[in-house]
Amino acid sequence: MRWLTLAAVLILVGSLAVTGGAQQKLKAGFIYVGPIGDYGWTHAHDQGRKIAEKMVSGLETLYVESVPEAQAEPFIDKLIQQGARVIFTTSFGFMDGTLAAAKRYPNQIFAHASGFKRAPNMATYMADFYQVYYLNGLMAGALTKSNKVGYVGAFPIPEVKRHIGAFALGVRAVNPRATVHVRWIFEWFKPSAAKEATEALIAEGVDVFAFTEDSPTVVQVAAKRGLPSFSHYSPMQKFAPNHVVSGQLVHWEKIYVDFLSKVVAGKYTTENLQNVDYWWLLAEGAVEVGGDFGVPVSPAWKSKLQAVQVTTLDLGRLSVHDLVMKRLAQMTDPKVTFDPFTGPIRDRKGKLVVPAGKRMTVGELNTMEWAAPGIVGPWPKEP
Amino acid sequence: MRRLGPWQIDRDPAPRGWWVLVVSLGAIASAFLAAGALFWAFGIGPARAYSTIFLGTLGDARAAPEVLRQAIPLLLCGVGLVMAFRAQFWNIGAEGQLLAGAVAAAGVALFAPLPAPLVVPAMFAAGFAAGALWGLLPTLLRLKLDVNEVLSTLMMNYIALFFVEWLIHGPWKGQEQRGFAYTDTLPPAAWLPLLPGTRVHWVTLALGLALAGGLAFLLARTKLGFEIRVLGQNPTASRYAGINPLRTTLVAMLISAGAAGLAGVGEVAGIHHRLLAPDQISLGYGYAAIIVAWLARGSPLAAVLTALFLGLIFSSGDVMKVTLQMPFRVTDIFNGLILFFLIGSERLLTYRLRRVPRPAPHATAVSPGPERQTGAGIPEETGVAESK
Incomplete structure (x- = not known):
C-alpha cells in the first residue's frame, strides 16, 4: 500500500x-x-x-x-x-x-x-497553387510542339481539378490549338503508377508534362525521353536540371x-x-513558381520561352517569358490585378461557368468540378 | 534423429500445451529483445522505451480503450481465420472480406429504406453476407479447380480495394464532402453506440466475443466441428470417414469470410460513419489478423487474447510515434519481428529433446519413450507430420 x-x-x-x-x-x-x-x-x-x-x-x-x-x-x-x-x-x-x-x-x-x-x-x-499552375500552363503551351500537353493527376477532386483547370487555361492563353491530356492514378504517392501514366501519355504524343503526385517520377520519366516537365510541390529541378522548366513550390x-x-x-x-x-496564394508568399526556390524559370529554358511571341488583350504583343513575369507580378501584387479564374470562362462543354467580369470566389474554387476547355480525358463527376 | 550425448532429438507428433506456450512466449520475448536493440540503435534506452510504451497504452485511462478498439477488427478477422486455418484453408483474404463487409454496411445505411431500429442488424447481416460472398469465389476455385487459395484470396483483396475506390470516387461519392472521395455521412441510426468516454463500439466487440465462444463450442462439441478438425488434420482420412470435403471447407470458409465482413461493418458503423479510402477503413487489420490466428494456434478462445495482444502492439506503435518521436514504420517493424520469430520458432514445436541414455551394446532396439505414450511407437516418417 x-x-x-x-x-x-x-x-x-x-x-x-x-x-x-x-x-x-x-x-x-x-x-x-x-x-x-x-x-x-x-x-x-x-x-x-x-x-x-x-x-x-x-x-x-x-x-x-x-x-x-x-x-x-x-x-x-x-x-x-x-x-x-x-x-x-x-x-x-x-x-x-x-x-x-x-x-x-x-x-x-x-x-x-x-x-x-x-x-x-x-x-x-x-x-493553394492554382495561380502557379496557370503560369506553368503559359510556359507549357509555348513549349509543346505536338500541341499535346500531359497531366498526371492524383485524384479527381476539386483541388486537383482546379489546378488542372488553371493549367489548361494557361496553356490555351498562349496556344489555342493545344490540348491537355489527363491520366488519373488514384494515389497521392505511387511512383509505379505515375511512371505508367507518363509512358502512356508519351505514347499518345504528349511532349510536355505537369502532374500531381508526391514523387519526382514524372519528371524523371519525361527527362529520359528528353521531354520538359514542371516539378510539383518540392524543388525537383535537381532530378533533371535540363528538363524541369518550372514548377510549384509551397511555403x-x-x-x-x-x-x-x-x-x-x-x-x-x-x-x-x-x-x-x-x-x-502568391500575394501572401505562401506559394512560389519554380522548379527550385528562387528560380521561377530554369535558365535552360529561358531563351526558348523568350523566342515565342503572343498577343494578349491587356498587355499587347510580348514573349511568353515576359508574359509569365508580368502575370507573376500582377498576382504577387497585394491588390492582385490578375486572376486566371476571371470570366468570361466557358467549360469544355461550352457552358458559361464564370460570367464576364466576375472572379471565382474561394467557395466556388473549393467546390469546382467543371473541366476547362482543352482538357481531354475522363473527368469524374463532370457537371 | 540425432544424438547429443545422452540426449536425442526426434520428431514430436503432438507438442504439449505448455511447450507451445513457452515457445510462443519465447518468440515474442525474442522479438521484444530485437526491437529493444532497435530502440537502442535509435538512441532510446530500451527500458525507457518499454516503460513509455506501457504508460502510454495500458497505463493511461484514455489510451487503454484504444487497445480494445483496435482489437475488435483483429478479433473478428482472427477468429474467422482460425476457422479457415483449422480446415487447412489458407485464407489470406480477410482484408478484402472486411472491405466487402464495409461496403455492404455503408450501402444498407445509405440506401435501404429501413425503420431505424432495423438498420444496424441489417448492416451486420449484409456485412456478413458480403464478406462470405467475397470468400466464396476463391473457395469454389480451390474446391472445383484446385486453384491455390493463398493467391486467389490475396488477389481478391485488391479487387475489393479498387472496388471501394471506384465507389467513393464514382457512384457513391457524397454531396456534402466538397468533392473529396467519401460517401455522405451515414444517418445516425446507423451509428453504433460507444462505451461512455471511449471510442469502443461495444456491439461489435460483443459480437466478436460471442463468435469466439460459439466457434470454440462448434469445433469442440459438434459434428461439423469434428469434421473440420479431421479434414484439417488429414484430408485423406476424412474422405475415408465419409466427410464431404466440399461442404465442410465451404462452411468453414463462409464463417471465416463472414466474420471478417462483420469487422468491416464495425469499422464503418462504429468509427468512420461513412465509406472512405480502403487504406483508411482498415489499417491492415485483415493481414495482422493472420498473426492473431497463428498465435492462437487453432483455438478461437485464444484468439481473444492474441487479438488484444496485437491491439496492444498497434497502440504501442502510436505511442512510439508521438512520445518517442520515432518514424511511422516502427509498428510494421514490430509486427514483422513478432511474426518472424514466431514462424522461426515453429521448428521447435515439431521436434523434441529426450534424454535417452546410450544403451548397452547388446540391447540396441528398445528405447521406451519415458514421458508419454503418444507417438512412441510410430516410426519417425509416418507420424502426423503436418500437425500444426
Whole structure:
C-alpha cells in the first residue's frame, strides 16, 4: 500500500513538472497524413514546421507522421498530453476528428488544413497553387510542339481539378490549338503508377508534362525521353536540371509563422478563431513558381520561352517569358490585378461557368468540378 | 534423429500445451529483445522505451480503450481465420472480406429504406453476407479447380480495394464532402453506440466475443466441428470417414469470410460513419489478423487474447510515434519481428529433446519413450507430420 501511494505521488509530481515546464514555452503539435519523407505534401508541411520552430521564439514542436484519418483524435489526445497547446492537422480527412477534439479541449487551439469546418478555437488554412499552375500552363503551351500537353493527376477532386483547370487555361492563353491530356492514378504517392501514366501519355504524343503526385517520377520519366516537365510541390529541378522548366513550390511556414506569432502575441485565442480562414496564394508568399526556390524559370529554358511571341488583350504583343513575369507580378501584387479564374470562362462543354467580369470566389474554387476547355480525358463527376 | 550425448532429438507428433506456450512466449520475448536493440540503435534506452510504451497504452485511462478498439477488427478477422486455418484453408483474404463487409454496411445505411431500429442488424447481416460472398469465389476455385487459395484470396483483396475506390470516387461519392472521395455521412441510426468516454463500439466487440465462444463450442462439441478438425488434420482420412470435403471447407470458409465482413461493418458503423479510402477503413487489420490466428494456434478462445495482444502492439506503435518521436514504420517493424520469430520458432514445436541414455551394446532396439505414450511407437516418417 505504501508503495502504491509513493508511486501515485511520484507520477503526480512528475506530470506536474512536465506541464509546469510546458507553460514556459509554446508547444505546437503537427499531425501529418503521410510520411515526412514523401517529397510532397507532408514533407513540405514538415519543412514549414522546422522553419517556424526557428522563427517563432519560444516555440517547440512535435509531430506524428502517417496518421490514419480515423486516428486523428487519439493522436491529438497524445500530443496534448505531451503539452501541446496548438494542434495543426494537415489533411482534409482529419476535419471531423479535429472538430470533435476542439470541442473536447476548449483550452487548446486547433488549425485544420484544407477543410471548411471551424469553431471558436479551430481555424482553417490552405496554401493553394492554382495561380502557379496557370503560369506553368503559359510556359507549357509555348513549349509543346505536338500541341499535346500531359497531366498526371492524383485524384479527381476539386483541388486537383482546379489546378488542372488553371493549367489548361494557361496553356490555351498562349496556344489555342493545344490540348491537355489527363491520366488519373488514384494515389497521392505511387511512383509505379505515375511512371505508367507518363509512358502512356508519351505514347499518345504528349511532349510536355505537369502532374500531381508526391514523387519526382514524372519528371524523371519525361527527362529520359528528353521531354520538359514542371516539378510539383518540392524543388525537383535537381532530378533533371535540363528538363524541369518550372514548377510549384509551397511555403507553409508563412502560414505557420503568422499563425503561431499571433498565438504568442495573444491575438489568436481559444475564442476568436470562428472566422479565421487562411487562403494564401502568391500575394501572401505562401506559394512560389519554380522548379527550385528562387528560380521561377530554369535558365535552360529561358531563351526558348523568350523566342515565342503572343498577343494578349491587356498587355499587347510580348514573349511568353515576359508574359509569365508580368502575370507573376500582377498576382504577387497585394491588390492582385490578375486572376486566371476571371470570366468570361466557358467549360469544355461550352457552358458559361464564370460570367464576364466576375472572379471565382474561394467557395466556388473549393467546390469546382467543371473541366476547362482543352482538357481531354475522363473527368469524374463532370457537371 | 540425432544424438547429443545422452540426449536425442526426434520428431514430436503432438507438442504439449505448455511447450507451445513457452515457445510462443519465447518468440515474442525474442522479438521484444530485437526491437529493444532497435530502440537502442535509435538512441532510446530500451527500458525507457518499454516503460513509455506501457504508460502510454495500458497505463493511461484514455489510451487503454484504444487497445480494445483496435482489437475488435483483429478479433473478428482472427477468429474467422482460425476457422479457415483449422480446415487447412489458407485464407489470406480477410482484408478484402472486411472491405466487402464495409461496403455492404455503408450501402444498407445509405440506401435501404429501413425503420431505424432495423438498420444496424441489417448492416451486420449484409456485412456478413458480403464478406462470405467475397470468400466464396476463391473457395469454389480451390474446391472445383484446385486453384491455390493463398493467391486467389490475396488477389481478391485488391479487387475489393479498387472496388471501394471506384465507389467513393464514382457512384457513391457524397454531396456534402466538397468533392473529396467519401460517401455522405451515414444517418445516425446507423451509428453504433460507444462505451461512455471511449471510442469502443461495444456491439461489435460483443459480437466478436460471442463468435469466439460459439466457434470454440462448434469445433469442440459438434459434428461439423469434428469434421473440420479431421479434414484439417488429414484430408485423406476424412474422405475415408465419409466427410464431404466440399461442404465442410465451404462452411468453414463462409464463417471465416463472414466474420471478417462483420469487422468491416464495425469499422464503418462504429468509427468512420461513412465509406472512405480502403487504406483508411482498415489499417491492415485483415493481414495482422493472420498473426492473431497463428498465435492462437487453432483455438478461437485464444484468439481473444492474441487479438488484444496485437491491439496492444498497434497502440504501442502510436505511442512510439508521438512520445518517442520515432518514424511511422516502427509498428510494421514490430509486427514483422513478432511474426518472424514466431514462424522461426515453429521448428521447435515439431521436434523434441529426450534424454535417452546410450544403451548397452547388446540391447540396441528398445528405447521406451519415458514421458508419454503418444507417438512412441510410430516410426519417425509416418507420424502426423503436418500437425500444426
